Amino acid sequence: MRSLTDYLYFNTKTRRAFINITGEVEARVRDSGILEGLCLVNAMHITASVFINDDESGLHQDFEEFLESLAPHEPVARYRHNLTGEDNGDAHIKRTIMGREVVVAVTGGKLDLGPWEQIFYGEFDGLRRKRVLIKIIGE
Amino acid sequence: MRSLTDYLYFNTKTRRAFINITGEVEARVRDSGILEGLCLVNAMHITASVFINDDESGLHQDFEEFLESLAPHEPVARYRHNLTGEDNGDAHIKRTIMGREVVVAVTGGKLDLGPWEQIFYGEFDGLRRKRVLIKIIGE
Amino acid sequence: MRSLTDYLYFNTKTRRAFINITGEVEARVRDSGILEGLCLVNAMHITASVFINDDESGLHQDFEEFLESLAPHEPVARYRHNLTGEDNGDAHIKRTIMGREVVVAVTGGKLDLGPWEQIFYGEFDGLRRKRVLIKIIGE
Numbered sequence: 185m186r187s188l189t190d191y192l193y194f195n196t197k198t199r200r201a202f203i204n205i206t207g208e209v210e211a212r213v214r215d216s217g218i219l220e221g222l223c224l225v226n227a228m229h230i231t232a233s234v235f236i237n238d239d240e241s242g243l244h245q246d247f248e249e250f251l252e253s254l255a256p257h258e259p260v261a262r263y264r265h266n267l268t269g270e271d272n273g274d275a276h277i278k279r280t281i282m283g284r285e286v287v288v289a290v291t292g293g294k295l296d297l298g299p300w301e302q303i304f305y306g307e308f309d310g311l312r313r314k315r316v317l318i319k320i321i322g323e
Numbered sequence: 324m325r326s327l328t329d330y331l332y333f334n335t336k337t338r339r340a341f342i343n344i345t346g347e348v349e350a351r352v353r354d355s356g357i358l359e360g361l362c363l364v365n366a367m368h369i370t371a372s373v374f375i376n377d378d379e380s381g382l383h384q385d386f387e388e389f390l391e392s393l394a395p396h397e398p399v400a401r402y403r404h405n406l407t408g409e410d411n412g413d414a415h416i417k418r419t420i421m422g423r424e425v426v427v428a429v430t431g432g433k434l435d436l437g438p439w440e441q442i443f444y445g446e447f448d449g450l451r452r453k454r455v456l457i458k459i460i461g462e
Numbered sequence: 463m464r465s466l467t468d469y470l471y472f473n474t475k476t477r478r479a480f481i482n483i484t485g486e487v488e489a490r491v492r493d494s495g496i497l498e499g500l501c502l503v504n505a506m507h508i509t510a511s512v513f514i515n516d517d518e519s520g521l522h523q524d525f526e527e528f529l530e531s532l533a534p535h536e537p538v539a540r541y542r543h544n545l546t547g548e549d550n551g552d553a554h555i556k557r558t559i560m561g562r563e564v565v566v567a568v569t570g571g572k573l574d575l576g577p578w579e580q581i582f583y584g585e586f587d588g589l590r591r592k593r594v595l596i597k598i599i600g601e
Binding site for chain 1: 500516518523525560565566567574575577579601
C-alpha cells in the first residue's frame with residue numbers, strides 16, 4: 185500500500201468563500217503515483233467545509249442565501265457559542281450542512297469524478313489561516 | 324491491496340426517487356473477494372445523493388416533505404442557478420442536505436451494516452441517465 | 463495492508479446527547495499499529511450520528527436548537543414514519559443533517575485532526591443500546 189499526505193492553506197479576504205480545489209487535489213493524486221485507491225479531502229477547521237458540486241456562480245449564490253436563511257450570521261447573540269467571545273456560531277452550523285469532507289475514488293491514476301463534479305473549499309469564517317488535508321491511499 | 328471499481332446506472336421515470344441499492348453494493352463486495360476494507364458509494368451527479376437510512380415508505384415521504392420545505396422546486400425563478408436555463412436549483416440543495424456519498428466498512432467479506440441500515444440512491448432531478456460509483460479497497 | 467475493526471456501545475439516559483469519542487477512536491488507532499491509513503467512524507443506527515466539531519457546550523445547545531427548529535420532535539403525528547408506532551421520525555431527519563459518518567486520516571500513527579476537531583457521537587433517539595463502528599485500514 186502507498187500513501188500521500190498533504191495540506192492546502194487558505195486565508196480568504198472575505199468571511200465566506202467557495203474555492204475550487206479540484207486541480208490541487210488532482211495534482212496530489214498524480215504525485216502519489218497511486219493508480220487505484222481512495223482520496224480523502226477534509227477541512228481541518230470546524231467552521232469550514234469541503235464539498236462537491238457544480239462550479240457555477242449562480243448556484244454558489246443560491247447556497248450562500250440558503251445557508252444564511254437557515255443560520256444567519258446576525259444577530260450574533262442568537263448563538264450561545266458566541267458567548268465565548270466568538271462571532272462564528274453561524275459558521276459551525278453552515279459547515280455542518282455543507283459537510284466536512286469528501287472521499288473520492290482514484291481509478292487509473294485519476295480522480296474518478298462525474299462530468300460536473302468539482303471539489304470546493306467552503307469558508308464560513310475567513311480572514312484567518314486555515315488548512316485542508318489530502319490523504320490518498322492505494323496502490 | 325485489492326480493489327474493485329463499478330458503476331450503477333439509473334434513469335428514473337419521476338423527478339425525484341429513492342432507490343434501495345444495498346443488494347447491488349453487497350454483490351460487488353462479494354465479487355471483489357475483499358474480506359477487510361472500505362467501500363465507497365457515491366453519486367457521480369451533483370443533483371443526486373447516496374445515503375443510508377431506513378427502508379420505510381412513510382419515512383421517505385417525510386424526507387421528501389422536509390426537503391421540499393427547505394428547498395422548494397417552484398417557483399424555479401427562486402434560484403439564480405436556474406438563470407442558466409436549468410430548473411434544478413432545488414435539486415443541488417436537496418442533494419447537499421442528503422449527502423453525496425457513504426463509506427461502509429467491509430468486515431469478513433460483507434458490508435458491516437447496522438440492523439436497519441440500507442443504502443439508497445436519492446434522485447432529485449431524474450428523467451435522465453445518471454451514474455453511481457462503487458469503489459472497494461482492501462484485502 | 464492491516465486493518466482493525468471495533469465497536470463502541472452507547473445507552474444514553476436522555477433522548478438526545480452529544481458524546482465526545484475522540485479518545486476512544488485514538489486508542490483504537492494506537493492498538494491497530496497502523497501508521498498511514500484511513501479511519502472510518504460511523505453510527506450503525508439510523509437515528510444517530512457521528513460528526514466532527516468543537517467540544518463547546520454553548521455550540522452543542524445551538525445545534526440542539528437548530529435541529530429542533532428544523533425537525534421538531536413534537537407533535538409526533540407530524541411524521542408519517544410515526545404511523546408505524548415509532549415516535550422517532552424527527553431523529554431520522556436530525557441524524558441526516560448531522561451526518562452518519564466521518565473518515566479521518568491516520569498519519570504517523572495518529573488521527574490527523576485539526577486543532578479544534580473532536581469526534582462526537584450524536585444520539586437523537588436514546589434510552590436504548592446502540593453501536594458505533596470503527597474501521598481502520600492502512601499500513
